[in-house]
Amino acid sequence: MAAAALSAPAAADEIGEVSTAFKLLGANHKIVVEAFDDPKVKGVSCFVSRAKTGGIKGSLGLAEDTSDASIACRQTGPVTLGADLEEGERVFRERTSILFKTMQVVRFFDETRNTLVYLIYSDKLIDGSPKNAISAVVIRPWGPAGDGG
Secondary structure, X not given: XXXXXXXXXXXXXXXXXXXXXXOOOOEOEEEEEEXXXXXXXXXXXXXXXXXXXXXXXXXXXXXXXXXXXEEEEEEEEEEEEOOOOOOOEEXXXXXXXXXXXXEEEEEEEEHHXXXXXXXXXXXXXXXXXXXXXXXXXXOOOOOOOOOOO
């Protein structure tokens, strides 16, 4: 049971949001900024901005959000890699429509460059989206001898 909990995608904390279009009925269209920590790599956090559809459908959770998203991942402490990292492992997932669409973040490790690469993309059961973004985190020493403080 504990192993299943460790391999589950991370949950995000909402950092903030801005309205991008006023809607007379229901919530405004927004850009939401969220943060999550990589569940298998201590010391790495990712920050995601994504579009969130408002209006009546959006307020009821029935709207489909666009595939627009951006990601920035950073070393936020000493990095400890989990022993069981998988290439292309999903580290974050959020539903962006009631049934068929999700936004996902997957992690790759570039051993040659000692760098973690995070890819954010949206998928849809019937027709996926080519919209995507990446962020890379070079693993460096942390503390007085390193850049991190």
